Amino acid sequence: MTDLVREQSVFLLHVCELVKKAGELGFSASAGELYRTPEQQALHVKNGRSTTMASQHLKRLAIDLNFFRDAPDGRPMLISDVETLRPIGQYWESLDTANRWGGNWTTFKDTPHFERREATSTAAVAAAAAQAPAGSGSRGRGLTTGAVGAQCSNARDDVETVQQLLNLCGAAGRVALADGPLKADGAFGQKTLDAIMAFQRSALGLGAPDGRVDANGATLLSLCESLPAALEPPWLSVLYLRAKDSDVADFSPRIRQVMANRHIDTPLRQAHFLAQVGHESGEFRFRAEIANGEAYQGRADLGNLQPGDGRKFKGRGLIQLTGRANYGEYGRAIGREAELLDKPELVETDAELCVDVAGWFWAKRNLNTWADADDLTTLTKRVNGGLNGIDDRRRLLVRAKALLGV
Structure with missing residues (x-):
């Protein structure tokens, strides 16, 4: 399999995840253009619809998607507003650093456009790490x-x-x-x-x-x-390139404290913890999941048996705490069960709880064991329940290891 075919395969898997997420956010979707011939691209440039002959459509690494919501009369209404579609664009870019959404472009906004830039993919990151000379620890x-x-x-x-x-x-x-x-x-x-x-x-x-x-x-x-000492704000800013300076400053001391409390105390453990936390939170951009939690309503395995539990106890924290039962268990562990069941949004708004719940989950699942074995696949399954976003988790793991000298 060629490198381009591998990239195309990952791209299409991410498109599937994106359409599924859009449905969870209340949108329906229709597909537009995927592949574009060089002749078609030349016409786009000639007509002012594009400025480049290097479009990712030429490589089958871009797709145009139209998103709809029901109008008051029940008919599907095309949505083109950037801010309304931003949660979809943010989710696309959170799947992998190689993904780009046209709604974030500075020259013009192309909200239906979703692409993958193979030069920045996690395959390239892994290859660079594999080629690094061993033994120096630099x-x-x-x-x-x-x-x-x-x-x-x-x-x-x-x-x-x-x-x-x-x-x-x-x-x-x-x-x-x-x-x-x-x-x-x-x-x-x-x-x-x-x-x-x-x-x-x-x-x-x-x-x-x-x-x-x-x-x-x-x-x-x-x-x-x-580079400053690990976990200092400037260090975290190099690790998490998409994080805001204010969030880095807010979370840095709390992450250091949680790592100390939960025995995440070797560079390898720290690298895996930071990779998982970084992906789950979109590099500190999300303190709660984007979806409204309605999909969790009625989930007995999460303890969501009361009306409104799905929305009320949706995922929050740097590793997302989800479901009434889990909020109750975490609340009991920190002596604040009644408070968190009454105001679960505290796990999102209180930076200390937002980080601490990730440490609690890490210890509860004994994830240091898998970090010590450098087993990203098993660790991801125990965090996510599957392998969703593993490419991005691997990218962050490689960066964390590089910065820690692992």
Whole structure:
């Protein structure tokens, strides 16, 4: 099987998950264009409907989907509003770092467009990690998937990672950034190139810098020498590129405390915990599941036997606590059962509970055992009940291991 066919297969599996999630969010869906020939793309460019001949439609890695909700008269109504569709777009991008939603584009909003960028896929991440030289234990090996620099692959996550590392080196006095800290947006440009070359001159002593940051290369490993201690806010910001600074600052001390309380006390355990928490929360973007929980109504296995239990006890926390029975069990464990059964939204709004419930779940399921065995598959099944999102969990695991020097 070729790499492209593998990417197409993953893409279609994610599309299936997306349509299912849209149904849970109250939308119906119809499929539009998937494959586009080069001749068709040329016409799109000529007519101003596209600006590039590098569309992912040419590779069968993009699809246009139309979403509907019932109008008051019962007829299906096409939804095109960006904010209304944002939960769908967020879910798509949460499935894998390679996924992109047209509603987040800056030049124009293409809300029906969902694509996969194979250059940033988790397959590339895993390959980069596998190629890292063994035995040195240096932080940074496997952190990027390809080279960053002029005429390089410049995958978005790789560029943003390098930009954040350059800013950390600037704050540490290892490089002078002419215009101040870089905007860590994942877009490679002249300022990023100039900063790389300045770093190579000042930190590596290169008289003729090449302006490249190769995966596992000397420049990348040197950049990682300015990483702060693990779990400090700037460190977490490099791990979770999609997290807001405010959420990182809020969760950082609480994660450190939960790890200490739950004996998540080796780099390997910490890497697996951070990978699972990162995926489950969309890298701190979601403190509760996007769906309204109606699908859980009547689930006896979750203790949802009273009217409204599905919505009231929907998933919340960095590893989502779901169902009346589980809220009750967690509440008893922390001596707050009555309070949480009355106000379960506290698990979402109280940052301490939001993190603590993840630690409680981790200990309750004895997940350190599987982390010690470096068994991502079994661990994911015990967290998720299946293998949903395992590619993204693997991507985050590789990043966490690289940053921890595992």
